[in-house]
Amino acid sequence: xxxxxxxxxxxxxxxxxxxxxxxxxxxxxxxxxxxxxxxxxxxxxxxxxxxxxxxxxxxxxxxxxxxxxxxxxxxxxxxxxxxxxxxxxxxxxxxxxxxxxxxxxxxxxxxxxxxxxxxxxxxxxxxxxxxxxxxxxxxxxxxxxxxxxxxxxxxxxxxxxxxxxxxxxxxxxxxxxxxxxxxxxxxxxxxxxxxxxxxxxxxxxxxxxxxxxxxxxxxxxxxxxxxxxxxxxxxxxxxxxxxxxxxxxxxxxxxxxxxxxxxxxxxxxxxxxxxxxxxxxxxxxxxxxxxxxxxxxxxxxxxxxxxxxxxxxxx
Amino acid sequence: xxxxxxxxxxxxxxxxxxxxxxxxxxxxxxxxxxxxxxxxxxxxxxxxxxxxxxxxxxxxxxxxxxxxxxxxxxxxxxxxxxxxxxxxxxxxxxxxxxxxxxxxxxxxxxxxxxxxxxxxxxxxxxxxxxxxxxxxxxxxxxxxxxxxxxxxxxxxxxxxxxxxxxxxxxxxxxxxxxxxxxxxxxxxxxxxxxxxxxxxxxxxxxxxxxxxxxxxxxxxxxxxxxxxxxxxxxxxxxxxxxxxxxxxxxxxxxxxxxxxxxxxxxxxxxxxxxxxxxxxxxxxxxxxxxxxxxxxxxxxxxxxxxxxxxxxxxxxxxxxxxxxxxxxxxxxxxxxxxxxxxxxxxxxxxxxxxxx
Amino acid sequence: xxxxxxxxxxxxxxxxxxxxxxxxxxxxxxxxxxxxxxxxxxxxxxxxxxxxxxxxxxxxxxxxxxxxxxxxxxxxxxxxxxxxxxxxxxxxxxxxxxxxxxxxxxxxxxxxxxxxxxxxxxxxxxxxxxxxxxxxxxxxxxxxxxxxxxxxxxxxxxxxxxxxxxxxxxxxxxxxxxxxxxxxxxxxxxxxxxxxxxxxxxxxxxxxxxxxxxxxxxxxxxxxxxxxxxxxxxxxxxxxxxxxxxxxxxxxxxxxxxxxxxxxxxxxxxxxxxxxxxxxxxxxxxxxxxxxxxxxxxxxxxxxxxxxxxxxxxxxxxxxxxxxxx
Numbered sequence: 001x002x003x004x005x006x007x008x009x010x011x012x013x014x015x016x017x018x019x020x021x022x023x024x025x026x027x028x029x030x031x032x033x034x035x036x037x038x039x040x041x042x043x044x045x046x047x048x049x050x051x052x053x054x055x056x057x058x059x060x061x062x063x064x065x066x067x068x069x070x071x072x073x074x075x076x077x078x079x080x081x082x083x084x085x086x087x088x089x090x091x092x093x094x095x096x097x098x099x100x101x102x103x104x105x106x107x108x109x110x111x112x113x114x115x116x117x118x119x120x121x122x123x124x125x126x127x128x129x130x131x132x133x134x135x136x137x138x139x140x141x142x143x144x145x146x147x148x149x150x151x152x153x154x155x156x157x158x159x160x161x162x163x164x165x166x167x168x169x170x171x172x173x174x175x176x177x178x179x180x181x182x183x184x185x186x187x188x189x190x191x192x193x194x195x196x197x198x199x200x201x202x203x204x205x206x207x208x209x210x211x212x213x214x215x216x217x218x219x220x221x222x223x224x225x226x227x228x229x230x231x232x233x234x235x236x237x238x239x240x241x242x243x244x245x246x247x248x249x250x251x252x253x254x255x256x257x258x259x260x261x262x263x264x265x266x267x268x269x270x271x272x273x274x275x276x277x278x279x280x281x282x283x284x285x286x287x288x289x290x291x292x293x294x295x296x297x298x299x300x301x302x303x304x305x306x307x308x309x310x311x312x313x314x315x
Numbered sequence: 316x317x318x319x320x321x322x323x324x325x326x327x328x329x330x331x332x333x334x335x336x337x338x339x340x341x342x343x344x345x346x347x348x349x350x351x352x353x354x355x356x357x358x359x360x361x362x363x364x365x366x367x368x369x370x371x372x373x374x375x376x377x378x379x380x381x382x383x384x385x386x387x388x389x390x391x392x393x394x395x396x397x398x399x400x401x402x403x404x405x406x407x408x409x410x411x412x413x414x415x416x417x418x419x420x421x422x423x424x425x426x427x428x429x430x431x432x433x434x435x436x437x438x439x440x441x442x443x444x445x446x447x448x449x450x451x452x453x454x455x456x457x458x459x460x461x462x463x464x465x466x467x468x469x470x471x472x473x474x475x476x477x478x479x480x481x482x483x484x485x486x487x488x489x490x491x492x493x494x495x496x497x498x499x500x501x502x503x504x505x506x507x508x509x510x511x512x513x514x515x516x517x518x519x520x521x522x523x524x525x526x527x528x529x530x531x532x533x534x535x536x537x538x539x540x541x542x543x544x545x546x547x548x549x550x551x552x553x554x555x556x557x558x559x560x561x562x563x564x565x566x567x568x569x570x571x572x573x574x575x576x577x578x579x580x581x582x583x584x585x586x587x588x589x590x591x592x593x594x595x596x597x598x599x600x601x602x603x604x605x606x607x608x609x610x611x612x613x614x615x616x617x618x619x620x621x622x623x624x625x626x627x628x629x630x631x632x633x634x635x636x637x638x639x640x641x642x643x644x645x646x647x648x649x650x651x652x653x654x655x656x657x658x659x660x661x662x663x664x665x666x667x668x669x670x671x
Numbered sequence: 672x673x674x675x676x677x678x679x680x681x682x683x684x685x686x687x688x689x690x691x692x693x694x695x696x697x698x699x700x701x702x703x704x705x706x707x708x709x710x711x712x713x714x715x716x717x718x719x720x721x722x723x724x725x726x727x728x729x730x731x732x733x734x735x736x737x738x739x740x741x742x743x744x745x746x747x748x749x750x751x752x753x754x755x756x757x758x759x760x761x762x763x764x765x766x767x768x769x770x771x772x773x774x775x776x777x778x779x780x781x782x783x784x785x786x787x788x789x790x791x792x793x794x795x796x797x798x799x800x801x802x803x804x805x806x807x808x809x810x811x812x813x814x815x816x817x818x819x820x821x822x823x824x825x826x827x828x829x830x831x832x833x834x835x836x837x838x839x840x841x842x843x844x845x846x847x848x849x850x851x852x853x854x855x856x857x858x859x860x861x862x863x864x865x866x867x868x869x870x871x872x873x874x875x876x877x878x879x880x881x882x883x884x885x886x887x888x889x890x891x892x893x894x895x896x897x898x899x900x901x902x903x904x905x906x907x908x909x910x911x912x913x914x915x916x917x918x919x920x921x922x923x924x925x926x927x928x929x930x931x932x933x934x935x936x937x938x939x940x941x942x943x944x945x946x947x948x949x950x951x952x953x954x955x956x957x958x959x960x961x962x963x964x965x966x967x968x969x970x971x972x973x974x975x976x977x978x979x980x981x982x983x984x985x986x987x988x989x990x991x992x993x994x995x996x997x
Contacts, residue, residue, distance in 0.1 A: 011808075109681065115925060116685045116977055120932030121950065121969045122692075125962060128954050129696050152925065209817060213936065216819060217951055231820065235940070240827040241838070248827065252820030259815025264808075270883065277886055290336040295800045296380040298889060298907070299898025300412065301373060303384040303405045304333075377899055379890070380800075416901030429892035433990060434913055444900050478989045 015264025093157025153199030792881020
């Protein structure tokens with residue numbers, strides 16, 4: 001069993017650090033928020049100051065408090081939707097790829113249909129038919145998002161399972177008569193880990209984005225604070241026209257940072273899956289140190305006659 | 316360079332290659348010297364990881380990062396309009412290299428399927444090299460030349476209209492060989508060109524190469540892990556282990572009477588192409604990790620005849636006075652405390668199998 | 672050809688699924704949204720209108736589900752998408768008058784970002800390991816920025832503060848649509864900022880994907896072979912790029928849906944006419960017939976674009992056209 005070892009590149013570390021910060025905020029955000037996000041008792045349109053780090057809104061609310069409180073809902077919906085979608089894609093992808101035949105045809109068709117239908121418009125339609133109470137419930141919205149977001153992962157997992165199915169070690173377990181689910185779980189599963197991880201990151205990214213978009217459109221309960229609702233209020237109060245950047249920027253940048261952190265971690269997984277992507281890894285400074293005058297170019301192997309290995313041998 | 320060297324195409328001296336840089340560098344090829352005469356065929360043999368491919372990709376400066384050439388000189392004698400000139404491949408600029416590539420040195424890779432651009436028809440591959448290196452050829456002339464080249468390797472001209480994936484493995488490799496000969500280079504390098512093919516096709520291609528070399532007179536470096544293939548084709552054979560040459564001798568001599576224990580093991584890994592089958596014993600163990608090579612002779616952990624000296628001192632490649640043969644093994648050192656075992660000391664006449 | 676036909680069949684099946692979902696959703700959703708809507712509409716619209724809506728969603732007709740379904744499909748085949756509640760005109764008329772704005776803006780945006788992003792990806796993949804790698808973190812961030820957020824920020828900086836571009840709309844409100852140079856120039860001028868925001872936010876994704884593919888392709892033997900043949904740097908790059916672009920084209924089909932969805936919101940931000948704007952308004956006003964019509968339109972357009980992308984792949988990669996002979 002191969003453990004998932006993500007290459008420790010600076011990209012992955014930065015990604016993990018940013019993500020951890022947001023996960024911590026998800027837990028403690030509502031507790032450390034300096035004010036009640038709904039309180040509209042402050043002077044409107046204050047620029048950032050010591051009292052209000054991110055200023056106040058046109059409605060006289062504290063932006064930082066909204067951001068901190070909104071972090072939890074946004075992240076929880078993102079993670080729930082991401083997890084559920086990934087579970088669906090694992091089930092569908094493994095079943096289609098391993099069992100094959102009719103099962104595969106049916107499940108692949110299903111995945112193809114969900115891939116081809118544009119997710120956001122479908123979500124908007126489903127969401128607008130939901131009873132008002134469910135629309136406000138982040139959990140329901142998260143599950144609906146999961147429903148539209150599993151197909152990509154299922155497709156990738158199916159392809160990988162199919163290629164694993166015919167490898168020697170799986171063939172061997174089949175011959176010695178191991179049960180089908182056991183082979184799937186103990187032989188194929190571990191080898192799919194990097195792809196499952198990538199697909200989890202991808203669906204969380206998708207879910208955070210889509211949930212914020214729905215909220216931004218005012219399709220979720222606009223009085224539940226999340227980053228999308230913050231932008232909904234900013235937009236409906238023309239914050240852009242009034243140049244109220246401190247109101248607009250925090251939720252947008254927060255969404256982008258979460259997205260960036262997930263993408264950075266995904267770089268690491270990509271390099272794990274596809275070693276060709278690993279950086280041939282010399283910075284300009286390292287190059288100078290080893291004596292290369294320029295980046296090694298394809299088909300022009302550098303010549304470095306005073307090689308350090310010679311020096312090492314002498315010493 | 317003395318006047319007697321004018322028949323040499325390639326001269327390599329003290330050539331070394333590293334993977335990685337500075338403290339993390341790993342020596343992959345160490346101190347290789349050899350020269351190759353016009354129209355001569357040099358076989359390079361060794362297991363995978365022995366450095367044989369690294370050697371030739373390094374010589375041609377085609378080795379990918381993090382490969383670095385760390386020592387040596389490589390001189391190529393030019394032909395045609397530049398007859399009489401030589402070029403130092405390790406000092407050449409990108410433009411100078413580009414000018415001699417394919418027109419003076421061409422290469423055939425192990426997998427033709429990977430080496431041919433999947434989006435190009437075969438005809439386009441020929442057209443491209445001909446056009447880039449000789450602007451004077453017209454399109455019909457290039458096409459005619461491509462058809463001649465295909466005929467040379469026994470393929471029909473209609474193959475020019477095909478994509479690589481539409482050809483069989485043998486056909487693709489023949490296309491690669493024809494392509495390598497397109498500009499009449501002096502030196503052709505073949506990196507395990509037949510390894511991916513079935514035995515019958517292997518044989519056919521090797522004998523075709525033999526004929527082509529006779530007719531066209533190019534020098535050939537042929538890399539393989541299958542020594543028996545080389546006997547048919549090569550004038551001289553170099554056996555590599557852990558990035559070093561461990562034995563070098565005229566092809567027949569080496570095949571009839573190997574002197575290095577590794578060469579013997581390598582020969583026993585493959586049945587002879589002709590003649591009766593013998594039990595394949597091969598070599599126990601696996602090639603050393605180049606990051607942490609064993610002290611002394613790198614072959615010592617796998618060698619049945621290793622003794623104290625082998626564990627501490629690296630044997631140099633030296634002439635043992637057996638018809639131009641060099642071996643890097645303490646067994647053949649005059650001061651060796653051991654008797655040379657029979658299998659490594661038999662005279663050249665006893666031919667295993669029926670080598671022609 | 673079989674692959675392409677197969678894809679076509681899948682898209683056809685998807686289209687049918689979409690229609691069916693569209694039919695079932697309003698009828699099966701808990702809480703009976705249509706009944707609620709009709710309740711809200713009483714007194715606000717004419718009784719004929721209410722009758723038409725009831726008919727469209729099968730309320731009070733005493734028809735079996737199946738009869739309704741057949742009727743629904745028959746209507747769709749005749750291009751009848753029902754009547755918009757808020758606009759009181761046939762949905763098909765509303766859509767056909769607005770779709771060209773969307774096609775113009777999002778279509779051009781998608782094509783431009785694909786080409787620029789792919790070209791940059793080729794370049795950055797080729798120069799991997801050089802200082803140009805510094806763009807990757809920036810591009811990753813840009814890729815994660817929501818379209819509507821980027822649009823809002825661009826408006827704030829370049830329209831509201833610097834006044835370099837018009838704030839919103841699709842053309843100068845003092846003009847009326849006509850085939851005149853002034854009008855066309857105005858449309859182009861008003862399109863600059865929305866187009867920029869679409870291109871900027873989707874560019875990074877193409878670029879990063881293409882860079883990865885370029886790096887992967889450059890480790891293929893045939894690229895090294897191109898160098899060994901003594902080809903010029905540009906020619907070698909072309910060998911790699913043509914192969915590397917194939918997965919991008921294959922991905923095109925997967926990405927079009929996401930791209931279109933994201934871009935639709937840009938219309939809302941810029942108050943730009945078009946399907947996206949209509950969609951947001953239809954949701955806000957609970958204009959279900961319009962909402963459903965838009966959903967069908969977007970889905971069919973995306974399916975069509977998917978098929979075009981598949982066809983393009985088929986043209987570009989000879990391996991899809993011919994099975995191996997041997």
